[in-house]
Amino acid sequence: MKTIRLLILSTGLFIHACAHDNSTPVPEAATIAVTTDSITRGDYTLVFINQSPTFDKQVKERMINTFFTVYPVLANAYNPNTLKKVTFVIDPAYTGVAATSGGRVVYNPEWFRQHPGDIDVVTHEVMHIVQAYPGGAGPGWLTEGIADYVRYRYGVDNAGAGWAMPDYNPSQRYDNSYRITARFLVWLEKNVNDKLVKTLDANMRAKTYSAGIWQAQTGKTLEDLWQDYASRPTL
Known part of the structure; x- marks a missing residue:
């Protein structure tokens, strides 16, 4: 594993209204520590950029190991032409959870x-x-639903995170996205078509997805499938 360590210096500039006042304080330089690791295992390379000097080293190692455990499997299962080089950035300025x-x-x-x-x-x-x-490949709720379906199927330690799909309740809809959609997809593969998610994924990537794909793959409309699921949602 190749590690590159950089120090980025950021200085502020103060302009005082009185040009002859030499007492204006000069701010100290702010230092941001950046480390960049490049790790290659087999056909895949992960570049890990850490901009947080306090980031837990054990979490970092688990992230790296999870990438190399999961990514080749997902590539083989869904898209062999996926990128061979991926970059992770630990960014203290980012306030969400993660974004790709x-x-x-x-x-x-x-x-x-x-x-x-x-x-x-x-x-x-x-x-x-x-x-x-x-x-424009298809609905965003399905994109996120498939990603959480994959987390459910291929995740390395969902239990350790306390992560699980929610039980069905009548307030839900198939387009609620994330775990709600994921659970619906799991149910559909168990009870209707065990290759449905791969078919949906391939059509989204090829930009050939349409609402009619549900009927073509299952014999029922999306609304009818949801009603079937709602009537007996046990996995």
Whole structure:
């Protein structure tokens, strides 16, 4: 593993209204520690950029190991043409949980400080890289539902994070996204079509998804499938 350590100096500039006043305080330089690790295992490379000097080293190692455990499996199962090089960024300025764009995933270190066991955030996010859906490929609720379905199926330690899919309740809809949609997909594969998610995923990536795909793959509309699920939601 190759590690590069950088120090980025950020200085502030104060302009005083009186040019002859030499007492204006000069701020101390703010130092941001950045480490960059490049790790290659087999066909895949992970570049890990850490901008948080207090980020837990054990969490970092678990993130790296989770990537190399899960990503090749997802590539093989869903998209063999997925990117071979991925970048993780630990960014203290980011206030969400995690976000993926192209082959780059940004993580909030504060989230992992509060939830160090939530390692399968990695599984969810790298599935977005594998998905590689073009703009306008299909509904966002399905994109996120598939990513959480994958977390459920392939996650390395969902139990350790206290992460589980919610039980069905009548207030839910199939397009609630994330875990609610994921549970619906699990039920559909168990009871209707065991290859449905791979078919949906491939059509989203090819930008051939339409509402009619549910009828074509299951013999029923999406609304009818949800009603069937609601009537007997046990997995």
